[in-house]
Amino acid sequence: WAAGEGDARTVGQLLADQVEFADVIVLNKTDLMEEGDERRVRAVLRRCNPKAEIVASVHGRVDPAAVLHTCLFDPAKAAAHPDWLKEPREHGRAPETEEYGISSLTFRSRRPFHPGRFEELGRVLERRGAAAPEETEGLLPSIHRDAARGVLRAKGLVWLATQQSHWQTGAASLAGRKFAVTYGPAWDAALAQPSPPSEEKKGEERQPSWGEEPWGDRRTELVVIGQHLSRPAMTAALEACLVTEEEMEAYATAFRDAASADVLRHLAGIAGEDLAERIR
Structure with missing residues (x-):
């Protein structure tokens, strides 16, 4: 199953889907935001997904404990989502790479x-x-x-x-x-010019570095x-x-x-x- 010819969904809609279903959202490059922008972005994310944990980062540096083994995913709550498994059951799920080109x-x-x-x-x-x-x-x-x-x-x-x-x-x-x-x-x-190989090492494979x-x-x-x-x-x-x-x-x-x-x-x-x- 994939988007048909008349399907006008965009990458922005893919982003919205992922934000709405996420347990943890990493907000990267906060050092490049103007004053007040981070608050506005957080407000939009909160409106889309009130329950997600939002983690700010610079240059992608995140404490692994904030995103790994968080135990935030709840299968029961996920199953209650109206779109949960809808596409796989009805159509067979295509990856987003195909759906959005x-x-x-x-x-x-x-x-x-x-x-x-x-x-x-x-x-x-x-x-x-x-x-x-x-x-x-x-x-x-x-x-x-x-x-x-x-x-x-x-x-x-x-x-x-x-x-x-x-x-x-x-x-x-x-x-x-x-x-x-x-x-x-x-x-x-x-850093340094490699020294020529000795007679014993001639013919050996060069160091990959x-x-x-x-x-x-x-x-x-x-x-x-x-x-x-x-x-x-x-x-x-x-x-x-x-x-x-x-x-x-x-x-x-x-x-x-x-x-x-x-x-x-x-x-x-x-x-x-x-x-x-x-x-x-």
Whole structure:
């Protein structure tokens, strides 16, 4: 059983269904809310589901005891809900992924993203399908921008062809209408150059933490979730953001033989603002 052609239900209705039936609701990203917004959201949730426990969180950090083994689910109360088991009994239940056209893909690459093209893709993701009035053909062809407009959520590890991304792992995240790339720990390959294998160890399998030569563990692993998402089209859009062969050669020329110690010496004594510009 699934939604028919005339069924106009949206992801918003899926969200409402889940909120109304939940025992625990995690209210994430409360640090990004304006003053008073959290109270209004809590009031709406209380109206939809007066009995649910509401747990506020930042960056998804939640005490496991607040959401696991809470013993809040009551089968007797659930059975009294008018929609409980209605669909499975009458129609056979289709998952929400089919009912609302939600699907996902995981994009993996051992080649970095071009920073300009990936930034443009990020702006499209933030608009969620609403084209800017002044929008013209940019670094990405319109066919790739169109493919990205059904994306609801994206998160994962990214590698960009920039100085900062060469040394530090990047974390990309699309949540709501906010897309950002933040940088964290260094890539394993950036911490030290692997020593050449000894005569006895030649031919042995390389340590998996170093990944593929010559760039070690630098890579992109990005999960994309969307509604009525074309996986081939979205994959093509992400591939269009990768550096070309010529751009990869330029990147390799700049970074192949660089060592982290060289960069630290070069940046020593640079003022904060100047450093921020250079590290881009």
